[in-house]
């Protein structure tokens with residue numbers, strides 16, 4: 001529902017004037033950072049403004065939301081946050097590149113040691129704090145925590161031979177970076193297959209050597225896995241194969257073809273873990289992602305996730321118990 005302020009203005013206009021005023025107040029007072037109250041107030045008004053935009057564009061849909069002045073103004077303000085700017089404008093050329101994911105992880109309230117603090121203007125801090133509350137980003141952060149715990153458990157089990165892991169579309173694999181820091185003397189060989197040509201540079205130059213030495217990057221698209229083209233660049237079989245944030249871009253046919261292939265790459269016993277957003281996303285969150293961020297993904301139902309590897313017996317299938325998060329396990333016995 002559109003809400004009108006006492007002076008006849010709506011939540012969007014109220015937000016624009018509030019955003020301008022709060023920034024001016026902070027700058028005039030000589031502070032470099034907003035207070036906790038200013039941040040909270042800003043976020044609340046920001047998301048009211050999203051509701052307003054969502055209601056308005058749903059009530060009178062337009063082909064190009066950028067032709068709407070308020071929409072443009074809201075977007076211009078949002079992309080002052082670097083993570084939002086990357087999501088919307090995709091400087092790597094496609095949505096969901098690993099550098100954007102790195103920025104999403106850095107929006108967490110307790111960033112890890114690999115993320116040095118960044119110098120920000122008060123305006124940037126305000127919009128970033130509001131953007132950090134995005135439903136999808138919270139899910140991505142939660143998903144990484146689940147994968148991290150799963151990896152810690154696996155790495156801690158004590159292995160005679162190196163545990164062989166394959167991460168398909170692994171990007172910066174922050175969950176692995178965090179997990180390996182927690183397990184002293186982990187015996188693991190972690191292979192990432194990823195099509196982004198900048199990834200070897202990232203792992204070589206931006207990740208501490210004690211973590212990166214466990215990791216091999218195979219720069220190739222997943223289709224080369226299916227065609228067998230990159231077979232000689234990979235170990236024969238793996239104890240764990242995982243993929244997080246890649247299946248969200250694959251249609252059901254390609255996804256099940258790839259999942260079945262990945263399952264066939266497992267040793268027995270072994271596990272295939274796939275993380276894919278489920279389609280329980282609330283309406284406002286979907287509007288924000290699709291219309292404001294122009295970020296489109298393939299969400300799946302529980303049954304579609306289960307159907308990715310139909311040959312697996314019901315006892316070999318498991319799912320992380322969260323209604324919003326599609327993290328599923330297929331086990332080979």
Ligand SMILES: C[S@@+](CC[C@H](N)C(=O)[O-])C[C@H]1O[C@@H](n2cnc3c(N)ncnc32)[C@H](O)[C@@H]1O
Pocket residue numbers: 096097098101168169170171172173174193194195196220221222223243244245246
């Ligand atoms: C959303 S990121 C996920 C990164 C990481 N797995 C995570 O969850 O933080 C998707 C990754 O998949 C890679 N990717 C996308 N399409 C691919 C393809 N067809 N073949 C190989 N890698 C792909 C991208 O380069 C990117 O690093």
